[in-house]
Amino acid sequence: GGEVRFDDVRFGYDPEREILGGVSFTVPAGRTVAIVGPSGAGKSTISRLLFRFYDVNGGAVVIDGQDIRDITQASLRSTIGIVPQDTVLFNDTIYYNIAYGRPGASKDEIEQAAQLARIHDFVITLPQGYDTRVGERGLKLSGGEKQRVAIARTILKRPSILIFDEATSALDTHTEKEIQVSLREVSRDRTTLIVAHRLSTVVDADEILVLDQGRVVERGRHDQLLAAD
């Protein structure tokens, strides 16, 4: 499962000012759709609506055929995992940071999530491995390493829908390239919505929507959009 559908969604934080003017798209189960566009276009608003932080003013947000207004908040939260732009890590071990919120997770599950997110690669080079403390009073991880911890933490909860909300926007291009591999790996076979600034970061998406002022102004695959540029 995990199909996401936005059906002619209209929304404004303020009834006087429409932010989304009828947005429609489908992310088929297991596929990846990206939303790119300039700052203020309404990209984050789309992920907030998917979490139902706000209700739509028109149209509907639908998961697996069900209007999200008919889904409990608890169920919605366990279905969706989000990797945000700025991950705040706890002043604790890497292990704790991955397992946070999943007290029942086994060591195997945690290692598996770490492999997928490619944090295993750098953790094994650390003297204390997963017991290394990070944060202000510990080891300072790079932006890319922090994001990999965030990815591992998110996939550990086995969400059927994954959102990368500007997950690489704060990274330099080199680090972004590195982390792209982990993103590709974890998004395979999972319904994924990528919200990003740059077209260059969403090369692999099955469909890319270009959002401008709350409207989809173009859509297609990466090569098609480049050709139209």
Ligand code: ADP
């Ligand atoms: P993007 O993610 O594409 O940068 P956003 O979805 O964050 O765009 O914002 C779209 C528009 O909605 C912007 O004009 C922004 O100022 C406005 N907006 C965002 N959040 C709020 C809010 N909580 N209250 C009122 N307006 C908001």
Ligand code: ADP
């Ligand atoms: P859980 O115990 O399922 O992790 P949480 O309340 O920690 O429950 O979060 C549920 C999901 O909602 C997580 O994927 C989390 O990243 C996301 N989430 C929580 N708060 C916010 C927020 N303010 N903005 C975006 N996503 C959020």
